[in-house]
Amino acid sequence: MQDRLVTGHIFNIQKYSVHDGPGIRTILFFKGCPLHCRWCSNPESQSAQNELAFNSTRCLTHKACGTCADICPNQAISFSQQEGFPVIERKKCHASLCRERCSSVCHAGALKIFGKYITVEEALREVEKDAVFYQRSSGGLTVSGGEPCFQPEFLLALLSEAERRYLDTAMETCGQAPYEVLRGAAAHLNTLIFDIKHTDASLHKAYTGVENSLILENIKKLCAEFRDLPILLRTPVIPGFNDSEDAIRELCAFVAALPGKNISYELLAYHRLGTQKYQQLGRDYRMGDIKLDNVLMTRLKNFALVQLGERFVA
Ligand code: SF4
Ligand code: SF4
Structure with missing residues (x-):
């Protein structure tokens, strides 16, 4: 089948984003995710069903x-x-x-x-409506989710066709996917944004539903194979899970040891956006009323800066 005709399952197309890759971007949110993070701000992304x-x-x-x-x-x-x-x-x-x-x-x-079904052609027609903004800002298309690698055929067809049309492409991934899928996607990407949540396997499993061994292994392999690709590793700082110097020290040590010329690392503060969506979907929000201590967040950022130097995005 031609790439343009491959169909994917998405739940949103968001325009004018400036936080998910360089410049002004359109984000295509894929449906379905292998992780179920307790703090997920897009609970509507998790199920592969409408x-x-x-x-x-x-x-x-x-x-x-x-x-x-x-x-x-x-x-x-x-x-x-x-x-x-x-x-x-x-x-x-x-x-x-x-x-x-x-x-x-x-x-x-x-x-x-x-949840709705869309072909590569329909998706890119929507994305290309804002081409003028991408040209002025060095922006483009970002695929996110959910987990883009959860729909490998659609993902690879979309990225390949986007590349053919000279669109800048970025992908946000949780990394829980066969390496061959990540590798296939990376070959078409201008930027890769990869979540790294914890180095401890059992805590990772308790808060996200899966252990982290495949994720950590995939990061190492991608950084070794795509040394020139800009790879931004991101950690959401979650109260009670990884908001400690010990957890951030381990993560920084992992990042510092990665090969590659364009690796950067960022800490993102926990937020409660999306809690209403749990209610609307008839689900429990499992983080309760907990809040992130802003002073602690600043301290963790300074700590990471000391650990990683210029690899850290302050
Ligand atoms: S509740 Fe609405 S979406 Fe669900 S089966 Fe009935 S008509 Fe369809
Ligand atoms: S009862 Fe409420 S949810 Fe149902 S159709 Fe009317 S306005 Fe919509």
Whole structure:
């Protein structure tokens, strides 16, 4: 099949981003991820299936509306006695199969399906609408997620076609993927952004659902094979998980030992953006009310700067 016709599963296209690679960028968010990080700010990315989200602040309630329950072929929606809001029985809801019936009749915008299918051609046509901004800022396309490597055929077709069209490309990855997929992607990339969350395998598993051995191995291999590729390693600093000098020292030691000419390292502060989406998807946000200590964050950044020198992005 021609690359242009390969289909992928995404949940968002975000324009005018300035945080996910150089310049002004359009981000294509892939659906599905092998990790389930407790702090994930895009919970709608994790499942490889479409998911229904409900926003109660927009709902007109059963008294004024009630349309969504009538149209659901699976009787997945009923109404709460007290407030009159829809109650979604998630086991009965098959959002991937039913073609957005309830969300399409909800004119208040209270129901939304996360997930849609798109071809490489359709995706790049959307991305190319902002070509003028990329030219002025040295920006381009960033693939993110979810995990882009979770859909290898779509990813590689997309990056290859983007390269053919002279688009600058970046990828954000969690690194939990077969090396051959990462390698295939890296060959088409201008920038690689790679999350590295902890060097301790059991803590990594407890907070993300998987151990870190494949991830760490993939980083080492990529840095050795693509020595000229700009690779930005990023650690989200998460309270109770890796917000300590010991954890950052281990991570800095790992980064310092990597081969490659264009490696940099950044610490990102934990934030609580996205917590409302958990509620809308009917899931628990497992970080509770915990907050990051800003003074500690500054201290950890200074600490990393001392450890890594110019490899650290302050
Ligand atoms: S269709 Fe929308 S506004 Fe109406 S009850 Fe359902 S969710 Fe609420
Ligand atoms: S997405 Fe489909 S199956 Fe799920 S509640 Fe809406 S109409 Fe029913």
